[in-house]
Structures are given as structure tokens and as C-alpha cells.
Amino acid sequence: MFRNVDWFTVVLYLLLVAAGAISIYAASYDFDKANIFDFSEFSGKQLRWIGLSLIIGFIILLLDYRIYEAYAYPIYGIVVLILIATIFLSPNIKGSHSWLVFGPVSLQPAEFGKFATSLALAKLFDSYNFSLNAKPSNYFRALIIIFLPICIILCQKETGSALVYISLIFVLYREGMSGFVLSAIFLAVLFFVLAVKYMDPFIMGLSYGEFSVFTIICVLYCLLLVFYCRDFIIARNVILGICGATFIAVIITLCGVQINGILFFSIVLSLALIYTAIAMLKHHVKKFMISIGFVILSVSFLFSVNYVFDKILQPHQQTRILVLLGIEEDLRGVGYNVNQSKIAIGSGGIEGKGFLNGTQTKLKYVPEQHTDFIFCTIGEEQGFIGSSLVLIAFLVLILRLIYLAERQKSPFSRVYSYCVVSLLIFHVCINVGMVIGLCPVIGIPLPFFSYGGSSLWGFTILLFIMLRLDAARKERRE
Numbered sequence: 001m002f003r004n005v006d007w008f009t010v011v012l013y014l015l016l017v018a019a020g021a022i023s024i025y026a027a028s029y030d031f032d033k034a035n036i037f038d039f040s041e042f043s044g045k046q047l048r049w050i051g052l053s054l055i056i057g058f059i060i061l062l063l064d065y066r067i068y069e070a071y072a073y074p075i076y077g078i079v080v081l082i083l084i085a086t087i088f089l090s091p092n093i094k095g096s097h098s099w100l101v102f103g104p105v106s107l108q109p110a111e112f113g114k115f116a117t118s119l120a121l122a123k124l125f126d127s128y129n130f131s132l133n134a135k136p137s138n139y140f141r142a143l144i145i146i147f148l149p150i151c152i153i154l155c156q157k158e159t160g161s162a163l164v165y166i167s168l169i170f171v172l173y174r175e176g177m178s179g180f181v182l183s184a185i186f187l188a189v190l191f192f193v194l195a196v197k198y199m200d201p202f203i204m205g206l207s208y209g210e211f212s213v214f215t216i217i218c219v220l221y222c223l224l225l226v227f228y229c230r231d232f233i234i235a236r237n238v239i240l241g242i243c244g245a246t247f248i249a250v251i252i253t254l255c256g257v258q259i260n261g262i263l264f265f266s267i268v269l270s271l272a273l274i275y276t277a278i279a280m281l282k283h284h285v286k287k288f289m290i291s292i293g294f295v296i297l298s299v300s301f302l303f304s305v306n307y308v309f310d311k312i313l314q315p316h317q318q319t320r321i322l323v324l325l326g327i328e329e330d331l332r333g334v335g336y337n338v339n340q341s342k343i344a345i346g347s348g349g350i351e352g353k354g355f356l357n358g359t360q361t362k363l364k365y366v367p368e369q370h371t372d373f374i375f376c377t378i379g380e381e382q383g384f385i386g387s388s389l390v391l392i393a394f395l396v397l398i399l400r401l402i403y404l405a406e407r408q409k410s411p412f413s414r415v416y417s418y419c420v421v422s423l424l425i426f427h428v429c430i431n432v433g434m435v436i437g438l439c440p441v442i443g444i445p446l447p448f449f450s451y452g453g454s455s456l457w458g459f460t461i462l463l464f465i466m467l468r469l470d471a472a473r474k475e476r477r478e
Contacts (some may be wrong), residue, residue: 352379375446
């Protein structure tokens with residue numbers, strides 16, 4: 001069995017884990033306690049987690065691969081029950097109830113929910129004659145598996161861990177989900193950013209952001225008519241109608257007559273939809289319904305942005321978004337961690353200050369530098385070169401995992417493998433983006449680098465189950 005294991009991936013895993021242990025030692029270095037094997041320090045504790053992780057990985061490789069297929073749903077159910085129990089049994093730690101405490105050991109069940117959800121999703125796609133696009137209920141079943149742990153983890157007030165599971169949507173895309181869904185996700189993010197960032201008044205009672213979103217909706221609707229519905233005459237008439245009405249409304253507004261912009265665009269878009277319906281209903285019913293659905297959902301989402309931002313998001317979450325978008329500066333509050341992290345990374349320059357020579361990290365200017373902000377330690381001490389090597393190592397690992405995923409013969413192994421890839425990409429991109437100020441601080445670790453047993457165990461289990469399934473690819477043929 002061991003001869004079929006992809007040892008290249010195992011070596012990459014060991015290198016990343018070893019680099020992570022050294023980085024944690026550097027991040028938590030104490031001049032009075034300089035021994036990496038001091039088990040009272042973070043570096044020593046991480047070595048114990050690493051040792052246990054290696055044992056877990058070895059056991060996973062020894063188990064029969066059929067166990068993961070046979071017990072995928074029971075494992076998922078057990079983990080979901082543990083996640084629910086965590087809400088009531090976990091102590092309040094920094095406002096969240098997401099950790100189970102067993103004496104001196106604390107574990108975060110959300111980290112283990114990732115491999116359980118991946119197994120359940122893979123089992124669903126491995127069902128007899130299952131096809132995602134065969135019927136709408138198949139989408140519903142897949143989304144239930146993904147969003148059930150998300151809802152439970154949100155109840156634990158652990159937003160960052162919950163958002164990680166959304167990356168599994170990309171697996172559905174690999175298995176045949178329409179590109180419209182990914183486009184909708186991108187547009188939702190774009191509309192939200194525009195509506196929040198550009199709140200200053202512009203024209204007709206609309207802000208710059210709202211006017212921009214309405215313009216984008218109109219343009220995209222016309223493009224749908226041209227390239228999706230392929231009806232150039234109707235598209236031309238809609239374009240002329242929207243542009244003409246908007247031009248007249250702007251002229252009237254400039255002449256001093258007040259026009260309600262939201263009401264205006266709602267009427268214009270409604271008339272455009274009615275005209276399109278009359279002209280296309282006999283020939284392009286399905287395509288028209290998709291086009292009108294895009295407009296209605298886009299406008300509804302725009303109207304909901306302010307409500308969600310003001311009423312749903314917590315004050316600290318609002319501040320993080322405003323700081324990220326450059327609307328506010330809170331260098332002593334929410335923006336402190338990111339600002340100090342960028343200072344530390346920038347001070348490293350090209351070659352870095354050298355191992356254990358970082359001043360920002362050694363003097364503890366960067367909070368949580370051994371967990372979520374571990375990458376800033378690498379940036380300061382190893383510089384651009386060291387940071388690039390770490391990112392290249394992750395890139396090689398991800399590309400290797402994609403290669404392994406593509407060569408799987410069974411739907412179960414393929415879907416599970418892509419779940420691992422999606423989760424790993426999301427973690428790396430968001431964590432590094434968070435540390436350098438490109439993403440909001442949502443508190444997710446850098447795989448194999450950030451201190452903590454739950455994260456390391458979770459990714460070890462994820463990766464080694466994938467390796468075991470890949471090794472079984474040849475066992476099935478033998």
C-alpha cells in the first residue's frame with residue numbers, strides 16, 4: 001500500500017510543517033527561554049501537535065480506503081452534533097463559543113468539520129446515477145451539506161471559520177454547476193463594495209456607488225440580451241430606451257427638478273423587462289426568465305446592502321470593512337494588527353533581517369503573530385525572498401493536489417480531492433491577504449504554519465485521507 005502513496009506530496013507536507021514549526025519558534029522567541037523544545041512555550045507545544053499529527057497521518061494511511069466511503073455520512077452527522085454541542089458547552093473566548101476545553105487542551109471542532117463535510121459531499125456525488133444538473137433537488141442536497149455547518153458555526157459567533165466552508169462551492173462548479181453562480185457571487189461582492197465604499201451623494205438622490213451599480217445592472221442586462229438571448233434588435237431598443245431615459249432624467253435634474261433616482265431606475269428597468277417579455281416570451285422563455293431574474297435579484301441585493309451593513313453586521317465587522325476599503329483609519333483599534341503586520345513585512349525588505357532578528361515581531365508589536373499573523377514573521381525575518389519561497393511551496397502543493405484530483409477514477413475520490421484543494425486555496429489566499437491588508441481580518445490560520453493543534457490536525461486529516469484515496473486508485477486496479 002505504501003508504495004502507492006504520493007510521497008512527493010508527503011515530502012511537501014513535511015517541509016511546510018517543519019517551516020511552520022521554525023516560524024512559530026521565531027514568532028514566540030523569548031530571550032530568556034530560547035529552547036525550541038521547551039514544552040511550556042508555543043514552539044514546544046507545536047512540536048507535540050506535529051508529532052501527534054504524524055501519527056494520525058500514518059494511521060489514516062493504514063486504514064482501508066473503503067472506510068471513508070462507507071462512513072462518510074455517519075462521520076458528518078457526528079461532527080455536526082459536536083458542533084451543535086459546542087455552542088452550549090464551550091466557554092466564552094473572545095466573544096465566541098467555538099472551543100471545547102479538556103483540561104489543558106482546547107480543540108476547535110470547526111476545523112474537523114472541514115474533512116467531515118468534504119466526505120459527505122463526496123459521498124453525495126458518488127451516489128448511484130447522481131448528477132448535479134439532473135434535477136434542482138440535487139443542488140439543494142449539496143448546498144444543505146455545505147451550509148448546515150456554516151449556520152451552526154455562525155451560531156458559535158465564529159464568522160471566519162464559517163466563511164471557509166463557502167469555498168466548497170467551487171467543487172460544485174467543477175462538477176457541472178453553471179458559471180452563472182460564480183458570476184453572481186463575484187457581482188454580489190462588487191455591488192457590496194461599490195455601495196459601501198462610495199456613499200457620497202451624486203445625482204437624483206443616489207450615491208456614487210448606487211448609481212454605479214444601477215449602471216452596471218443595465219449594461220449587463222443589455223449584454224445578456226445580445227450574447228445570451230442573441231436578439232440584437234430587442235437589445236438595441238432596450239439600450240436606446242435606457243440611455244435616452246437616463247439622459248433626459250439627468251438633464252432635468254441639472255435644471256433643478258428633483259427626481260428620485262431609485263424610483264426612476266426601478267421604473268426604467270421594469271419597463272425594459274416588460275418590453276422584453278412581450279417581444280421574447282414566445283421564443284426565448286427560459287433565457288428571458290434568467291435575464292429578468294438577474295435584474296430583479298441584482299436590484300434587490302443593492303437595496304439590501306445598507307440594511308445588512310447597518311443591522312446585521314456587528315460594529316467591529318463594520319469597522320473592519322470600512323478600514324479595508326480605506327473609508328476609515330483605525331490604526332489604534334481594528335486596523336492596528338494589519339498596520340503593524342505591514343510594517344513588519346515591509347521592514348524585511350528583499351532578504352529579510354535574518355532568523356530571530358526581527359524587531360517588530362520580537363518586541364511583540366504584532367498581536368497574534370504566532371497564529372493568524374504568522375506570515376508577517378516570515379516577511380520580516382526572511383524578506384521578500386523567503387516569503388516568495390513559502391508561497392511557491394504552497395503553489396506547488398496546490399498544483400500537485402489538483403493533478404492528483406484529476407487522475408482519480410471514482411467520483412468520491414475526485415470530489416473529496418477538490419474539496420481539499422478548495423479549502424487549502426481559500427485558507428492561503430485569505431490569510432496572506434489578511435496579513436498584507438488585502439482582505440478583512442476574519443481570523444483564519446495559515447495551513448501548517450499557524451500555531452494550534454486543531455488547525456494542524458484538521459489539515460493533516462484532510463490531506464492524508466486524500467492521499468489514502470489516491471493510493472487506492474491503483475489498489476482497485478490490482
